[in-house]
Amino acid sequence: MPCGPIKLFHLSDIHFGLEDQRAIDWVRDCIARERPDAVAITGDLTMRARHREFRAACEWITALDVPVTVEVGNHDIPYFNLYQRFFAPYQRFKKIEKLVETQLDLPDLAIVPLRTTTRAQYQRFPWSNGWVTERALDHCLEAIDAHPEGTRILVTAHHPLTERRERDGKLLTINGTSTMEALAGRKVMAILSGHIHDPFDLTADTAAGPLRMVGAGTLSRRIRSTPPSFNEITIDGDTLHVEARNLERVATPAMQIPEVPENALPPREPGEPISAVGTVPPEDPPVH
Template sequence: MDDRTLKLFHLSDIHFGLEDRRALAWVEECIAREKPDAVAITGDLTMRARHGEFDAACAWIRALDVPVTVEIGNHDIPYFNLFERFFQPYRRFHAIEDLIEAELDLPRLAIIPLKTTTRAQWQRFPWSNGWVTQGALDETLAAIDAQPAGTRILVAAHHPLTERRERDNKLLTINGTKTMAALAGRGIDAILSGHIHDPFDMTVTTSGGPLRMIGAGTLSHRLRSTPPSFNEIVIEGDEIRVNARNLEDVATTDMLIKEVPENALPPRAPGDPVAPVGAVPAIDPPVS
């Protein structure tokens, strides 16, 4: 039985088109030097799902010389070509097709995908927030149930699963509460996500038991309240340690937000969660 320590790099929201080249060069160097056991990228590879953005994103990911799994983010589904959005939403991923929602099988650890993006949402517009369909949840639960006994499980998704914003009950991820309870009931170790551009590491109470939720920040110029970062996740025995590594050498405790916000825009209203480092841009970052 292989009980060695595992190191994962959890990246998210690279947003080619508004990527931070300095941050990406730093991440490339970290991966080349440290050779993590795997890299999990939890969506939003591009800014507007344009062909040039996908070409750059796929080339960058393909050059990483480690096992990689990639989730689909809401920014990765075509915005302007509605035919592709509804009938060929993943066509532009062709260069890394084998990495999309790939289940990574590591020593006594499985990283299993959960789809939270949809082509359309009749409940709301725009279609940027999360939605876990019953089919997507069933696929993830089946993959969890197929793992050998004793396998540790990390689930990878794009959107955090928080269903409602606490202060005003605004809908965030459709079916998030049910999904959290189902995953907690399966005893997974954590769910990895992105979408909001600030890192977090929190454990929530569900009807199925406690669920650990780990979020990665961004490697783009679209900052919310923390500098560009990625998560280093170390699994050693029964312990999972998260280090929010960043370009400014800010301590992880100062990087983590305590509550899942509505979106990746900088906090402007009272009650919006802000990381202790408080690196909030003076103006809202560009979106295209």
């Protein structure tokens, strides 16, 4: 039987280089004071994958002093150095390489990584959205299947797995539908992701059953319709509770958006999903 409640902090899209200093100081203090059982960071540590951004990100993460797993986001692969993008895309993670796409084993619970970021995509350009390759899915499923029956499983990824935008069928995450079905068939408790910058807590219906999808907001100044936030996740037996914590003290239901949008751009058009907070910035802050 599970050994009591487990508390996780789910962070995403910190975007060092355009981070919200007040927000990341607050989160660091929350972690130091509350000592969660683990921290899952679902990608986009940096804004442009620059060396100085990675130095800041790695220093912040290594100072947390709790178990951490880190996913790679599309912003974490070099933008300007194409040689590194294709032949050494994760070299700048060196100081935290033991944390990158690392499985965490907690009492009766495993956090298993799923890579959704790729160096290039022949199907489309730009390459910012997700793609679950056959190799990435096989690696994830093998890790899940290696656990004893009854182990609770969370999967971490950068991109939400929604494959098609609802209103017009536009492609979002390649192979997302089949991946959701595979994870639902393994009775995964939830998949944690980022990329969108607004939190969400949705359930996808698949041919193999339901799959819960939990997204964290951003800790950067690239806000969308909600203030900077992170998810506190409490797992007690078979129950998973999500609280979208934020400095503005906005209630969790008002923070969460009702569906997964096309990408991480601010909602500008009618029909795009937006939270009840609805504070959409007129433009993104400039990136230097």
